[in-house]
Amino acid sequence: MSANEMRVFLRHDGSIRNDPGPPLNKLYESITIKTSSEEYVFNGRSDTARGALDYIRLAHAKHGTATSKDKACHAAIKADKGAVAHIVFKDG
Incomplete structure (x- = not known):
């Protein structure tokens, strides 16, 4: 993994396990969330990685901004009792 990438683990409810703090407040290019059976890729939904992960969590x-993809991803995380999120941050 390069300096502009990070891997975080998500709990069954979509919250971040061992939250790394401020690094998640950076701009991101993509977030790939992997469960044992599904993979979801998110781009440009929020300015920061933390914001994008909050949409999923x-x-x-009944969150008005949740998309069907957000809901499907959250359901997959819940069913798998967690997931891995691979974040690629923007340079700079």
């Missing part, structure tokens, strides 16, 4: 609630 809140997708189970």
